[in-house]
Amino acid sequence: xxxxxxxxxxxxxxxxxxxxxxxxxxxxxxxxxxxxxxxxxxxxxxxxxxxxxxxxxxxxxxxxxxxxxxxxxxxxxxxxxxxxxxxxxxxxxxxxxxxxxxxxxxxxxxxxxxxxxxxxxxxxxxxxxxxxxxxxxxxxxxxxxxxxxxxxxxxxxxxxxxxxxxxxxxxxxxxxxxxxxxxxxxxxxxxxxxxxxxxxxxxxxxxxxxxxxxxxxxxxxxxxxxxxxxxxxxxxxxxxxxxxxxxxxxxxxxxxxxxxxxxxxxxxxxxxxxxxxxxxxxxxxxxxxxxxxxxxxxxxxxxxxxxxxxxxxxxxxxxxxxxxxxxxxxxxxxxxxxxxxxxxxxxxxxxxxxxxxxxxxxxxxxxxxxxxxxxxxxxxxxxxxxxxxxxxxxxxxxxxxxxxxxxxxxxxxxxxxxxxxxxxxxxxxxxxxxxxxxxxxxxxxxxxxxxxxxxxxxxxxxxxxxxxxxxxxxxxxxxxxxxxxxxxxxxxxxxxxxxxxxxxxxxxxxxxxxxxxxxxxxxxxxxxxxxxxxxxxxxxxxxxxxxxxxxxxxxxxxxxxxxxxxxxxxxxxxxxxxxxxxxxxxxxxxxxxxxxxxxxxxxxxxxxxxxxxxxxxxxxxxxxxxxxxxxxxxxxxxxxxxxxxxxxxxxxxxxxxxxxxxxxxxxxxxxxxxxxxxxxxxxxxxxxxxxxxxxxxxxxxxxxxxxxxxxxxxxxxxxxxxxxxxxxxxxxxxxxxxxxxxxxx
Numbered sequence: 001x002x003x004x005x006x007x008x009x010x011x012x013x014x015x016x017x018x019x020x021x022x023x024x025x026x027x028x029x030x031x032x033x034x035x036x037x038x039x040x041x042x043x044x045x046x047x048x049x050x051x052x053x054x055x056x057x058x059x060x061x062x063x064x065x066x067x068x069x070x071x072x073x074x075x076x077x078x079x080x081x082x083x084x085x086x087x088x089x090x091x092x093x094x095x096x097x098x099x100x101x102x103x104x105x106x107x108x109x110x111x112x113x114x115x116x117x118x119x120x121x122x123x124x125x126x127x128x129x130x131x132x133x134x135x136x137x138x139x140x141x142x143x144x145x146x147x148x149x150x151x152x153x154x155x156x157x158x159x160x161x162x163x164x165x166x167x168x169x170x171x172x173x174x175x176x177x178x179x180x181x182x183x184x185x186x187x188x189x190x191x192x193x194x195x196x197x198x199x200x201x202x203x204x205x206x207x208x209x210x211x212x213x214x215x216x217x218x219x220x221x222x223x224x225x226x227x228x229x230x231x232x233x234x235x236x237x238x239x240x241x242x243x244x245x246x247x248x249x250x251x252x253x254x255x256x257x258x259x260x261x262x263x264x265x266x267x268x269x270x271x272x273x274x275x276x277x278x279x280x281x282x283x284x285x286x287x288x289x290x291x292x293x294x295x296x297x298x299x300x301x302x303x304x305x306x307x308x309x310x311x312x313x314x315x316x317x318x319x320x321x322x323x324x325x326x327x328x329x330x331x332x333x334x335x336x337x338x339x340x341x342x343x344x345x346x347x348x349x350x351x352x353x354x355x356x357x358x359x360x361x362x363x364x365x366x367x368x369x370x371x372x373x374x375x376x377x378x379x380x381x382x383x384x385x386x387x388x389x390x391x392x393x394x395x396x397x398x399x400x401x402x403x404x405x406x407x408x409x410x411x412x413x414x415x416x417x418x419x420x421x422x423x424x425x426x427x428x429x430x431x432x433x434x435x436x437x438x439x440x441x442x443x444x445x446x447x448x449x450x451x452x453x454x455x456x457x458x459x460x461x462x463x464x465x466x467x468x469x470x471x472x473x474x475x476x477x478x479x480x481x482x483x484x485x486x487x488x489x490x491x492x493x494x495x496x497x498x499x500x501x502x503x504x505x506x507x508x509x510x511x512x513x514x515x516x517x518x519x520x521x522x523x524x525x526x527x528x529x530x531x532x533x534x535x536x537x538x539x540x541x542x543x544x545x546x547x548x549x550x551x552x553x554x555x556x557x558x559x560x561x562x563x564x565x566x567x568x569x570x571x572x573x574x575x576x577x578x579x580x581x582x583x584x585x586x587x588x589x590x591x592x593x594x595x596x597x598x599x600x601x602x603x604x605x606x607x608x609x610x611x612x613x614x615x616x617x618x619x620x621x622x623x624x625x626x627x628x629x630x631x632x633x634x635x636x637x638x639x640x641x642x643x644x645x646x647x648x649x650x651x652x653x654x655x656x657x658x659x660x661x662x663x664x665x666x667x668x669x670x671x672x673x674x675x676x677x678x679x680x681x682x683x684x685x686x687x688x689x690x691x692x693x694x695x696x697x698x699x700x701x702x703x704x705x706x707x708x709x710x711x712x713x714x715x716x717x718x719x720x721x722x723x724x725x726x727x728x729x730x731x732x733x734x735x736x737x738x739x740x741x742x743x744x745x
Contacts, residue, residue: 320332
């Protein structure tokens with residue numbers, strides 16, 4: 001080593017037999033120690049040197065930059081491969097805050113070797129011969145790294161370096177001349193009688209194999225069992241998992257599962273593979289989803305067959321959900337029942353569901369309730385809320401019992417279950433199974449709302465709107481629910497903006513809230529958007545978008561929307577020229593498209609659709625009589641018109657159509673014709689008396705007589721009835737006709 005490489009000199013006062021974990025103590029005599037520098041000391045084989053790989057403070061154990069002159073330091077050997085009585089690269093230097101004596105470093109790093117070798121001693125064989133038992137240290141990773149005999153490295157181990165451990169103890173058949181590990185050690189010692197003490201540093205499962213081998217040859221008083229090795233692997237896996245070393249943890253779990261066949265480890269290996277399928281793996285795998293689920297099932301089954309309830313329930317889940325394998329309710333039920341019989345609460349719930357819905361077993365409500373109750377007894381919130389629901393609505397052949405329902409819901413609510421809290425609130429608000437208490441109801445609604453339950457937010461809004469008479473506070477809660485996508489709350493916001501209730505009227509805001517609800521499929525909102533686009537309310541008019549939204553609502557069965565879709569084809573029958581389709585169809589073709597939509601709405605009792613269906617039906621009689629005659633079609637059309645006029649919500653045009661029909665045909669009515677003849681006959685004798693010409697007098701008399709006689713007939717009474725109905729609906733024409741006919745009544 002060149003002088004310019006030596007920035008300092010350190011003398012070692014004492015030295016131990018060097019192995020992994022050995023401690024050397026000494027003092028820096030000059031210069032400073034820096035990472036990357038060389039250090040020189042006297043070892044049993046003379047001068048030694050090494051490169052500094054790291055420096056750390058003893059007390060804080062934090063890395064520092066350098067160690068200065070006169071600092072007492074300790075050298076801890078951390079590399080696996082240590083040369084005889086010296087050090088290879090990779091030591092740590094620890095700075096002592098007190099005199100660097102042997103006990104100080106012993107406290108830091110563990111007991112030092114009992115046998116010490118003073119500086120300058122170089123006869124290794126003499127040192128070894130003076131010891132009672134020769135210490136053999138084997139260092140192993142996934143292959144043999146080194147073997148030392150009381151600190152002396154064995155040479156020529158390359159022949160067995162990659163061999164399985166049991167093969168180390170056998171002679172090789174090649175020209176290398178390996179006679180077996182024990183024989184090679186004794187040959188190195190030149191002593192066949194000295195005792196040997198073995199230490200193995202490596203994976204526990206490999207240590208177990210090594211211990212088995214030396215035990216067969218009369219060594220290894222500290223033999224460990226296969227189960228002990230597996231348990232140590234399991235505990236090591238847990239420690240690594242806790243530290244976030246998931247790849248290393250998985251390897252240890254796998255060793256404990258395969259080597260020690262521990263059910264807990266087998267379950268954990270299954271969990272790792274299943275998490276990979278779920279996209280939640282914290283360990284790295286290079287597997288397809290099919291390969292991963294196969295491995296998960298394999299290890300779950302190994303653990304499940306040993307009685308592991310968690311593994312049994314995991315198998316239930318895999319076969320029940322049918323996400324990664326074909327759905328198999330029978331197999332799921334088998335594993336679920338095994339876990340349930342061990343008191344696994346989730347499995348008890350799963351078995352109850354199976355009996356309730358007949359999944360893998362015949363429906364049996366009595367059994368379902370029994371297993372739900374077992375899970376509920378363990379406090380499983382899903383079971384508590386299920387039984388609360390069953391007694392609330394009388395499900396599974398249970399009698400409605402609000403008291404029992406409340407008892408289950410309150411247990412779930414007290415555990416923080418959102419559904420339980422919302423139901424408890426409802427029961428208090430309505431006095432179901434418990435005395436009505438609005439204060440308690442609001443308390444529980446708020447607890448559920450704090451967890452984001454939009455139903456509860458909406459319920460609080462309802463309370464303040466209808467019972468608390470505070471529409472502004474109600475709107476605050478409606479808005480919370482609406483912003484979470486609660487459709488009824490969104491429609492409440494739409495109504496408030498549309499009508500200016502608690503908010504300044506804003507049709508644009510009304511449209512936007514309705515649009516949110518419409519996108520979620522709310523029929524009334526979709527129909528409202530159709531109207532907005534049709535009439536340009538809160539948004540620019542757009543016929544195509546109007547039809548689009550009306551069709552969405554119509555397809556869901558909304559009668560108003562169905563009628564509007566019919567009108568979009570029926571440009572000939574409709575008075576509404578704002579909304580129409582620009583098709584190059586004949587009116588007959590458009591009638592055919594409009595007719596089924598009108599019929600759907602008409603059959604739901606929608607008055608306008610009944611009226612328009614009747615009109616098209618009558619009109620179709622003039623260009624299509626193949627299915628039935630003209631008079632028959634007109635008769636059916638008139639019947640639908642009358643339904644519209646007699647509807648609970650009568651359609652004004654239908655009322656006018658009936659009334660006008662009678663009015664226009666007074667002259668054709670039998671009573672009208674008789675009146676005309678009587679009036680004409682009566683006019684002749686008085687012709688010389690009156691000043692008006694006889695023809696004029698006859699005409700006036702005829703009209704008066706016709707109307708006077710007609711209003712008292714059944715047809716006349718029907719005319720008056722429908723004019724009155726139309727007038728009540730706001731028809732000015734009907735009001736004028738009634739005024740005209742009043743003198744004849």
